[in-house]
Each structure stands twice: as structure tokens, then as C-alpha cells.
Amino acid sequence: MAKSSQEVSRFDAKSTNRDEELAATSVVLGRKAIDFPEVTSAPSESKARVISIVNQKGGVGKTTTTINLGAALAEMGRRVLLIDFDSQASMTTGLGIKPAQIKEQYGSIWHLLNDSSAKITDFILKSNQPGLDFIRGHEDLAAAEAAFVTELAKEHKLRKLLLPVLDLYDDILIDCSPSLGTLTINALTASNGVLIPMECEYFAVLGLSLVKKTIERVQENTNPNLAIYGILATMFDRKTAHSREVLALIDSEFPDELLDTIISRTVRFSESTVKGEPITTYASSSLGAVSYRRLARELIYRGGAN
Numbered sequence: 001m002a003k004s005s006q007e008v009s010r011f012d013a014k015s016t017n018r019d020e021e022l023a024a025t026s027v028v029l030g031r032k033a034i035d036f037p038e039v040t041s042a043p044s045e046s047k048a049r050v051i052s053i054v055n056q057k058g059g060v061g062k063t064t065t066t067i068n069l070g071a072a073l074a075e076m077g078r079r080v081l082l083i084d085f086d087s088q089a090s091m092t093t094g095l096g097i098k099p100a101q102i103k104e105q106y107g108s109i110w111h112l113l114n115d116s117s118a119k120i121t122d123f124i125l126k127s128n129q130p131g132l133d134f135i136r137g138h139e140d141l142a143a144a145e146a147a148f149v150t151e152l153a154k155e156h157k158l159r160k161l162l163l164p165v166l167d168l169y170d171d172i173l174i175d176c177s178p179s180l181g182t183l184t185i186n187a188l189t190a191s192n193g194v195l196i197p198m199e200c201e202y203f204a205v206l207g208l209s210l211v212k213k214t215i216e217r218v219q220e221n222t223n224p225n226l227a228i229y230g231i232l233a234t235m236f237d238r239k240t241a242h243s244r245e246v247l248a249l250i251d252s253e254f255p256d257e258l259l260d261t262i263i264s265r266t267v268r269f270s271e272s273t274v275k276g277e278p279i280t281t282y283a284s285s286s287l288g289a290v291s292y293r294r295l296a297r298e299l300i301y302r303g304g305a306n
């Protein structure tokens with residue numbers, strides 16, 4: 001997966017406030033700036049590329065990344081499906097579904113996993129962003145670990161479930177729970193690749209080897225073609241040396257995986273969650289929105305979205 005060497009201006013996003021300038025790994029680490037081309041052509045493959053958003057730590061930006069990367073891909077005219085695969089169902093609330101509605105098991109991915117007569121296409125919901133669809137989560141997903149224990153091929157349940165929608169979408173993103181158990185193994189088994197959001201905190205780096213071990217286990221056992229599409233640095237604070245040090249550390253340990261796009265820490269993400277919509281529509285020209293659009297371009301450039 002080659003990186004672009006095309007030289008561009010120091011920051012490739014318009015910004016009026018210096019503190020709000022786009023951070024990029026190349027720039028923060030003092031290298032030649034990278035730009036990723038605008039995407040104008042249709043996806044090259046007819047079947048959806050499935051991407052799991054994984055990290056066993058909570059609060060690192062998995063759900064935020066799923067929603068906003070999905071919205072950015074949809075803005076480009078791609079057909080995108082998001083799956084809420086976390087019992088906390090925060091992706092579902094983040095897309096505007098009321099908590100009372102989430103209590104209903106019918107209509108959720110959990111119901112689909114348990115009722116073989118249910119049709120996945122009946123469970124697809126529309127977000128406020130055209131082209132961005134989703135299947136909602138349910139709190140009982142937390143019971144999956146125990147519920148699937150006696151099932152044969154329990155790791156393949158989600159993969160089989162998604163087969164009928166692979167022709168309907170260009171990108172399918174799975175928002176995983178903060179664990180590396182049965183649900184996440186199911187997501188990884190169903191995926192072409194993994195995106196790992198990682199907050200710019202020292203302890204977060206230590207947890208990364210566990211994620212990589214789980215990916216290796218899946219590659220050996222249930223999905224030999226599973227790729228790592230990248231590590232995404234999140235909650236980056238350009239004003240602290242700590243954020244830069246952590247970025248340099250990730251870069252030295254995982255130089256091929258660390259993405260050039262960085263997501264900075266900004267309160268706009270929590271605000272957009274409260275509003276129940278992606279930051280790309282809530283604050284379309286904000287740094288967060290610009291960053292997730294750049295991530296979408298980088299992912300397509302690196303081959304992580306077809």
C-alpha cells in the first residue's frame with residue numbers, strides 16, 4: 001500500500017483559525033506533506049468492502065469513526081451501510097434513534113442473528129445523510145458470548161448474515177464493541193479489513209498488540225484474507241507534546257499501519273452525537289468533518305475502500 005509523495009501546501013484543508021488547522025502524521029512528524037486525490041470515479045468492485053472498526057478499549061472513537069467515515073463516504077456518492085455491533089448501541093443513538101426505540105429487539109442486528117427467517121433488507125434504516133443506511137444495535141448483544149457458545153461455526157454468523165446485502169452497498173462499516181470476544185471475532189470474520197482508531201494516549205499504544213494478536217488469530221482460523229487498513233490516531237491535541245510523542249511512538253512501532261489522517265480532539269463530536277447526526281452534516285465545514293472526509297479519501301487511496 002503505497003503512500004502518495006505528491007507535495008502540497010503544508011495543510012491541505014481550508015481553515016480560518018490556526019488552532020483548528022488539520023493535523024496530519026506527515027506534517028506533525030516533520031515530513032513531506034501528503035495529499036489524497038478527490039475521488040470522482042465509482043468504486044471498482046461490485047461487491048461491498050466490509051470494514052470492522054475495532055479496539056478493545058472504550059471511548060477511543062470507534063463509534064464516532066464509524067458514523068463520520070460512513071457519512072463522508074456517502075457524501076462521495078457511495079452506498080454505505082453501518083452495522084451497530086455494540087450492546088451500548090451508541091451508533092444507533094448517534095444516528096438519531098430514540099432510546100425507547102432501541103429497547104425493541106425486533107429490528108435490531110441482535111434479532112437478525114437469532115431469527116433465521118428474518119430478512120436483513122427489512123431491517124435497514126435510513127440516516128439523514130442520503131446514501132448512509134444502518135442497522136441498529138440492541139442491549140442484548142451483550143449476551144452473544146453466552147448465547148452462541150454451543151453453536152457450530154458461531155464465528156461466521158455475521159458474515160453469512162451480510163451476504164444478501166454485499167451487492168447493494170459499496171462500503172459496509174461495522175462498529176464493534178469494546179472487547180475482543182465473540183462479537184468482534186464475528187465482525188472480523190465478516191470483514192475484508194480492519195480500521196483501528198487509537199487515542200493519542202500512551203497506555204493506548206500498549207493495548208494495540210492485543211488487537212493485532214486477535215487479528216492474527218482470525219487470519220489463521222476464520223478469515224485468511226483479513227487486512228489491516230490502518231491505525232487512526234484520534235483525540236489528537238496539537239498543543240500537547242504528549243500527543244506528538246504518542247504519535248511518534250505509534251509511527252515507530254507501526255510505520256506501515258499508521259494513517260496520515262489524524263482526528264483532533266474537538267467538542268463538536270459530542271455535540272453532533274447529541275443532535276443525532278454525523279459531524280459532516282451537523283458542522284459541515286468543521287475540522288472534524290474535513291478530517292473524516294480526508295480519512296475517506298486516504299482509505300480509498302490505500303485500497304481500504306474499493
Ligand SMILES: Nc1ncnc2c1ncn2[C@@H]1O[C@H](COP(=O)(O)OP(=O)(O)O)[C@@H](O)[C@H]1O
Nearest residue numbers: 058059060061062063064235264265266269270
Ligand atoms: N476526536 C474527538 N474529540 C473529542 N471527542 C471525541 C472525539 N471522538 C470521539 N469523541 C467523543 O468521545 C466519546 C467516545 O467516543 P466513541 O466514538 O463513542 O468511542 P468508542 O466507540 O470507541 O467507545 C464520545 O462522547 C464522543 O463524542
Ligand SMILES: [Mg+2]
Nearest residue numbers: 062063086090
Ligand atoms: Mg462505541
